[in-house]
Amino acid sequence: MVFPYRTAFRLALWSSVLLPLACAAPHARSQESLTVDLDPYPTKPRVTFRSDGTFKITVFSDLHYGENPWDAWGPEQDINSTELMKIVLGQEQPDYVILNGDLITGENTFRQNSTHLIDEIVAPLNAAGIPFSSTQGNHDNEPNITHLEEIKREQLVAPLSYTRTAPPGVGGEQGPGTYWVPVYEHVSDSTPILVLWFFDSRGGFSKGANSTAVPDWVDETVAGWIQSEAAAMDAAWGPANASRGALAFVHIPPHAIQALQPDLNSARDPGLNADLLGSGSTQATTDSANLGKDQPFWDALNEYVPNLHAVFSGHDHGNEWCVREPTKNVIFCFGKHSGYGGYSDSWWGHGVRNIVFSSPDPKGALQSWIRYENGTINANVTLDASYN
Numbered sequence: 001m002v003f004p005y006r007t008a009f010r011l012a013l014w015s016s017v018l019l020p021l022a023c024a025a026p027h028a029r030s031q032e033s034l035t036v037d038l039d040p041y042p043t044k045p046r047v048t049f050r051s052d053g054t055f056k057i058t059v060f061s062d063l064h065y066g067e068n069p070w071d072a073w074g075p076e077q078d079i080n081s082t083e084l085m086k087i088v089l090g091q092e093q094p095d096y097v098i099l100n101g102d103l104i105t106g107e108n109t110f111r112q113n114s115t116h117l118i119d120e121i122v123a124p125l126n127a128a129g130i131p132f133s134s135t136q137g138n139h140d141n142e143p144n145i146t147h148l149e150e151i152k153r154e155q156l157v158a159p160l161s162y163t164r165t166a167p168p169g170v171g172g173e174q175g176p177g178t179y180w181v182p183v184y185e186h187v188s189d190s191t192p193i194l195v196l197w198f199f200d201s202r203g204g205f206s207k208g209a210n211s212t213a214v215p216d217w218v219d220e221t222v223a224g225w226i227q228s229e230a231a232a233m234d235a236a237w238g239p240a241n242a243s244r245g246a247l248a249f250v251h252i253p254p255h256a257i258q259a260l261q262p263d264l265n266s267a268r269d270p271g272l273n274a275d276l277l278g279s280g281s282t283q284a285t286t287d288s289a290n291l292g293k294d295q296p297f298w299d300a301l302n303e304y305v306p307n308l309h310a311v312f313s314g315h316d317h318g319n320e321w322c323v324r325e326p327t328k329n330v331i332f333c334f335g336k337h338s339g340y341g342g343y344s345d346s347w348w349g350h351g352v353r354n355i356v357f358s359s360p361d362p363k364g365a366l367q368s369w370i371r372y373e374n375g376t377i378n379a380n381v382t383l384d385a386s387y388n
């Protein structure tokens with residue numbers, strides 16, 4: 001069941017109805033301006049901790065909207081997924097939401113309206129008035145849809161979307177969705193207490209006719225960007241070590257996670273473990289010639305981002321566990337398959353991962369668990385220095 005790359009065969013079926021891509025150059029700030037003004041969201045409300053010092057994130061992974069619009073079951077799945085989002089948002093009342101990739105099953109979409117699915121996906125977030133941002137997944141890059149098109153649509157239709165694009169030259173082929181979001185303890189603070197980092201792990205297929213496979217790892221150019229962004233933050237806000245924490249989100253798990261699965265311990269690393277990691281399931285494993293191509297990213301993230309509490313991925317729908325990655329001494333966690341679309345097994349269920357800060361302490365513990373649609377809690381873990 002580890003086949004996120006299904007339906008490549010549909011490539012043979014498409015006609016060549018193509019529209020020119022109308023995309024402006026991604027927004028970028030110069031290094032100079034970064035050092036004096038490091039607020040990428042001057043016109044949006046600041047994302048802040050609650051007045052009681054807590055902060056709650058709810059992560060929806062792999063929503064997979066838009067499957068088989070020509071059959072009854074496809075649209076029915078999306079109705080179910082929207083219902084799940086409404087139930088969870090109403091009950092959990094998160095301070096921030098993350099859509100961690102594969103928002104859309106792009107291979108089933110039509111050129112003329114593929115991004116309209118974004119309107120459906122963000123509707124419950126717009127209605128609830130919750131700030132959020134997204135990563136894009138391998139299924140969000142297909143002949144009739146791209147990461148950039150999804151991001152632009154999200155920015156257009158969701159006033160509280162904090163999703164941005166990387167500067168030109170960063171992210172590689174079809175990988176624009178790399179950025180960070182500052183979170184403040186108090187709305188009037190001059191520096192953030194937490195930085196949420198988002199990375200585009202690409203994959204899927206390139207746009208248009210003659211579509212070819214897109215590399216399925218965070219591009220090497222992102223490593224230098226992490227280093228320079230971290231340096232700009234230090235220059236503007238002071239050294240990170242004492243003053244701010246970080247979380248990272250990337251749709252496809254880093255390659256280093258694959259080797260950890262055989263030694264998982266269900267008491268120590270609880271959560272569904274039903275998806276055997278293999279080809280295509282972690283970054284740079286689809287083609288053996290590319291093994292390890294995500295290492296520059298993984299090295300830079302762990303070297304230049306201090307107080308990295310954990311890294312979160314989706315992509316492998318049958319996995320929910322967390323584990324400590326020993327070479328970097330960093331905690332990794334899967335999210336939870338949220339959408340009714342995408343591959344699944346009847347007993348896996350659908351839900352979200354919640355992440356809760358009990359205080360703004362940049363080195364403090366987090367609590368994190370899987371919450372199913374029916375309210376059942378699974379795999380509740382404390383993520384701190386003593387974890388695992």
Ligand SMILES: *[C@@H]1O[C@H](CO)[C@@H](O)[C@H](O)[C@H]1NC(C)=O
Nearest residue numbers: 072073074076077078080340
């Ligand atoms: C939608 O959800 C209902 C109730 O949970 C379920 O019985 C049905 O099979 C779902 N439909 C699809 C297409 O997944």
Ligand SMILES: *[C@@H]1O[C@H](CO)[C@@H](O)[C@H](O)[C@H]1NC(C)=O
Nearest residue numbers: 014015017107110111112144
């Ligand atoms: C892309 O969209 C076109 C036109 O809307 C459609 O004919 C084609 O089948 C789609 N391609 C794929 C791969 O689904």
Ligand SMILES: *[C@@H]1O[C@H](CO)[C@@H](O)[C@H](O)[C@H]1NC(C)=O
Nearest residue numbers: 069070110112113114116117
């Ligand atoms: C896009 O167009 C197709 C073909 O007309 C239709 O079946 C589908 O429901 C539309 N999708 C959206 C998201 O509007």
Ligand SMILES: *[C@@H]1O[C@H](CO)[C@@H](O)[C@H](O)[C@H]1NC(C)=O
Nearest residue numbers: 016017018207208209210211
């Ligand atoms: C796609 O490939 C075919 C055959 O190689 C070629 O004739 C055609 O011009 C290509 N189309 C595009 C849009 O690149």
Ligand SMILES: *[C@@H]1O[C@H](CO)[C@@H](O)[C@H](O)[C@H]1NC(C)=O
Nearest residue numbers: 239240241242243306307363
């Ligand atoms: C960061 O803080 C920890 C203690 O919390 C300390 O052990 C470590 O040396 C510091 N690192 C740097 C680079 O200052």
Ligand SMILES: *[C@@H]1O[C@H](CO)[C@@H](O)[C@H](O)[C@H]1NC(C)=O
Nearest residue numbers: 347348349350372374375376
């Ligand atoms: C809720 O859903 C999960 C996943 O399908 C299932 O394992 C669990 O038994 C359900 N809980 C209840 C109380 O029905």
Ligand SMILES: *[C@@H]1O[C@H](CO)[C@@H](O)[C@H](O)[C@H]1NC(C)=O
Nearest residue numbers: 367368369371377380381382
């Ligand atoms: C998770 O565990 C913590 C620590 O035991 C507890 O305080 C919290 O209530 C649990 N969360 C849920 C949703 O059960």
